[in-house]
Amino acid sequence: MKDSVLTIRNLSVDYQIEAGRLQALRQVNIDVEKGAIVGVVGESGCGKSTLISSIIRLLPQNAIIRDGTVEFEGSNLLDLNDEEIRAMRGTKISVVFQDPMTSLNPVLSIQQQMMHIQYRDQNSRSEKLNKSLALLESVGIADPRTRISQFPHEYSGGMLQRISIAMALQAQPSLLIADEPTTALDATLEVQIIHLLKDIQSKVGCSVLFISHHLGVIAELCDSVVVMYAGEVVEHGTVRDVFHNPAHPYTRKLLECDPAGIQTKTRMLPVIPGEIPNLVNLSDGCIFRSRCQSALPICEMHVPRKHEITSTHSAKCHQLTA
Amino acid sequence: MLPYILKRVGLGIIIVLLAVALLFCMIHLIPGDPARIVLGPRATPELIAAMSARLGLDLPFPVQIMRFFTNLLRGDLGMDVITNRPVVEIVIGQLPYTLWLIFCAIIFAGLIGIPLGCYSALHRNTLFDRISGVISVSFITTPAFVVALYALLIFAVALQWFPSVGAGDRGDWLDQAMHLVLPVFSIGLAWVGYLARLVRASMLEVMEESHIRTARAFGLSERRVIYHYALKLAILPTVSVIGVGMGYLLSAALLTEIVFSRPGIGKLIYDSVITRNYPVVMGSVLVSTILFVASTTMSDLVNAWLDPRTRSNL
Ligand SMILES: Nc1ncnc2c1ncn2[C@@H]1O[C@H](COP(=O)(O)OP(=O)(O)OP(=O)(O)O)[C@@H](O)[C@H]1O
Numbered sequence: 035m036k037d038s039v040l041t042i043r044n045l046s047v048d049y050q051i052e053a054g055r056l057q058a059l060r061q062v063n064i065d066v067e068k069g070a071i072v073g074v075v076g077e078s079g080c081g082k083s084t085l086i087s088s089i090i091r092l093l094p095q096n097a098i099i100r101d102g103t104v105e106f107e108g109s110n111l112l113d114l115n116d117e118e119i120r121a122m123r124g125t126k127i128s129v130v131f132q133d134p135m136t137s138l139n140p141v142l143s144i145q146q147q148m149m150h151i152q153y154r155d156q157n158s159r160s161e162k163l164n165k166s167l168a169l170l171e172s173v174g175i176a177d178p179r180t181r182i183s184q185f186p187h188e189y190s191g192g193m194l195q196r197i198s199i200a201m202a203l204q205a206q207p208s209l210l211i212a213d214e215p216t217t218a219l220d221a222t223l224e225v226q227i228i229h230l231l232k233d234i235q236s237k238v239g240c241s242v243l244f245i246s247h248h249l250g251v252i253a254e255l256c257d258s259v260v261v262m263y264a265g266e267v268v269e270h271g272t273v274r275d276v277f278h279n280p281a282h283p284y285t286r287k288l289l290e291c292d293p294a295g296i297q298t299k300t301r302m303l304p305v306i307p308g309e310i311p312n313l314v315n316l317s318d319g320c321i322f323r324s325r326c327q328s329a330l331p332i333c334e335m336h337v338p339r340k341h342e343i344t345s346t347h348s349a350k351c352h353q354l355t356a
Numbered sequence: 357m358l359p360y361i362l363k364r365v366g367l368g369i370i371i372v373l374l375a376v377a378l379l380f381c382m383i384h385l386i387p388g389d390p391a392r393i394v395l396g397p398r399a400t401p402e403l404i405a406a407m408s409a410r411l412g413l414d415l416p417f418p419v420q421i422m423r424f425f426t427n428l429l430r431g432d433l434g435m436d437v438i439t440n441r442p443v444v445e446i447v448i449g450q451l452p453y454t455l456w457l458i459f460c461a462i463i464f465a466g467l468i469g470i471p472l473g474c475y476s477a478l479h480r481n482t483l484f485d486r487i488s489g490v491i492s493v494s495f496i497t498t499p500a501f502v503v504a505l506y507a508l509l510i511f512a513v514a515l516q517w518f519p520s521v522g523a524g525d526r527g528d529w530l531d532q533a534m535h536l537v538l539p540v541f542s543i544g545l546a547w548v549g550y551l552a553r554l555v556r557a558s559m560l561e562v563m564e565e566s567h568i569r570t571a572r573a574f575g576l577s578e579r580r581v582i583y584h585y586a587l588k589l590a591i592l593p594t595v596s597v598i599g600v601g602m603g604y605l606l607s608a609a610l611l612t613e614i615v616f617s618r619p620g621i622g623k624l625i626y627d628s629v630i631t632r633n634y635p636v637v638m639g640s641v642l643v644s645t646i647l648f649v650a651s652t653t654m655s656d657l658v659n660a661w662l663d664p665r666t667r668s669n670l
Pocket residue numbers: 049050051056058077078079080081082083084085094096313
């Protein structure tokens with residue numbers, strides 16, 4: 035095995051809510067190897083953003099990390115104190131957030147925001163400005179010298195996402211996390227941003243944890259995939275493994291429902307019937323059983339264990355072991 | 357920014373002119389002859405006719421309004437019917453007292469209310485937050501003249517820390533400042549509570565916005581995130597409210613000036629209404645209108661300076 039940049043083991047996160055404890059993440063394991071692009075896919079509410087917030091330790095106040103470790107370059111991020119984790123943010127680990135229109139400060143110019151994030155550098159103002167301009171140039175912002183003094187509302191969504199990427203790369207992080215960076219953009223922009231990310235990743239050589247619910251994007255960009263369902267990793271493998279030989283019923287359903295993968299003409303888009311179960315007061319058994327068409331009696335009783343299909347491919351389903 | 361300033365100031369001038377025209381029409385259309393009102397119930401018809409001629413009330417209405425506006429543009433608001441001094445002189449003489457009072461009250465409210473709101477928002481649901489909430493609400497609900505009366509009784513009469521009557525000696529800055537303390541406290545107190553609640557609410561809202569998470573994800577210090585990234589946004593509604601609030605402070609100032617026998621626009625309006633000094637009433641109301649429009653315009657300009665989105669919108 036190559037050396038890992040990020041190793042998440044048994045990560046479990048709860049949210050304390052009025053109804054009790056919402057178990058948003060349960061025993062999550064994820065590896066990101068050096069220079070790899072790992073995709074995380076799953077429907078809304080399956081805990082993707084919770085996962086990211088746990089890594090950079092920006093969880094909401096009501097979140098409780100119940101169990102697990104997040105090893106990053108040799109230290110457990112969950113053990114660091116506030117100052118130590120802050121020193122990691124934006125330098126070793128950077129994040130590109132979901133909605134570019136709201137993820138930059140509306141009353142500060144792009145220049146101010148790009149200069150502020152370089153506060154750790156000893157460079158002079160003009161050096162910082164030049165670096166910002168070069169970064170904007172590298173993500174394809176035309177005429178950065180005049181545009182840098184503008185404010186977020188003067189840019190289009192696609193441009194703002196390019197700027198967010200430029201800002202995330204400012205300190206040449208070893209891990210770039212992208213939380214659905216293209217969900218708020220239209221399809222052509224999505225392709226552009228994906229190409230940009232791939233391009234930049236090969237230049238900078240950082241590892242990428244790429245969150246999406248768009249399978250096509252994952253297939254295009256990533257080396258390996260983690261499929262999440264309701265707070266659990268249900269399948270994990272290389273893009274080839276998962277897309278050509280899906281082992282978990284949920285993954286199969288996801289692939290069937292991907293509009294891009296539908297061959298025959300239909301009037302109705304296929305959907306996975308049912309919805310994500312309530313994550314408060316979970317009972318035993320497989321988390322997917324209520325929506326699974328091939329559920330067995332055992333699925334009601336025990337949580338399935340991880341089953342290794344090949345050395346790179348694993349899934350959690352009783353059918354694989356039965 | 358300059359086009360925005362010009363547009364906003366132009367708009368302000370139009371608003372003042374419209375408001376003044378409206379005021380003028382209202383006074384003339386409501387029943388009752390101003391000349392008769394000025395002179396009181398026992399005036400003879402000859403006296404009333406003479407007063408009408410002096411005030412220009414015998415002319416046709418369009419001529420009157422034209423004359424009023426041309427005089428206004430020349431800075432002439434007519435003559436005080438009692439002392440026969442120009443109204444402009446009287447109003448301008450009283451204006452600084454009220455301006456100082458309102459200005460200091462806003463500063464006092466801002467200096468205490470804004471940090472209080474910020475601190476409460478950042479320490480939400482702590483004991484401090486709850487106590488400051490209760491205190492703020494009780495400040496808001498206590499009328500300024502009640503505060504004024506109690507302040508007078510406690511700090512001026514019983515403890516004798518501050519003087520109780522008037523505005524202090526001309527030229528003696530310290531004396532004038534001492535005379536300002538209680539009136540400023542009286543009309544500013546409600547605003548301390550009001551601003552604290554307002555800033556707390558908008559701060560809580562802004563801290564939940566996703567750009568704050570972005571700022572933190574870049575490792576910016578908590579101080580920069582709060583005082584630079586969040587407060588600059590959270591202060592915007594407060595600036596607008598202060599702009600409009602100057603109008604309310606003006607009416608609070610009226611009662612407070614009476615309680616403390618302070619000179620000022622409020623006292624002037626009160627006295628001239630009592631003595632039915634029609635030109636002075638008109639002049640002071642006009643100045644209050646200008647003051648109100650000027651303060652809302654100012655707050656819009658400050659907002660535009662803070663918020664680039666407003667700047668490009670108009
Ligand atoms: N602050 C919170 N308090 C309580 N529950 C929360 C909180 N944030 C998220 N949750 C719950 O945790 C679960 C996971 O949420 P999360 O935002 O991580 O999902 P997601 O996969 O990112 O979804 P999306 O694709 O919509 O962004 C959901 O059931 C959600 O309702």
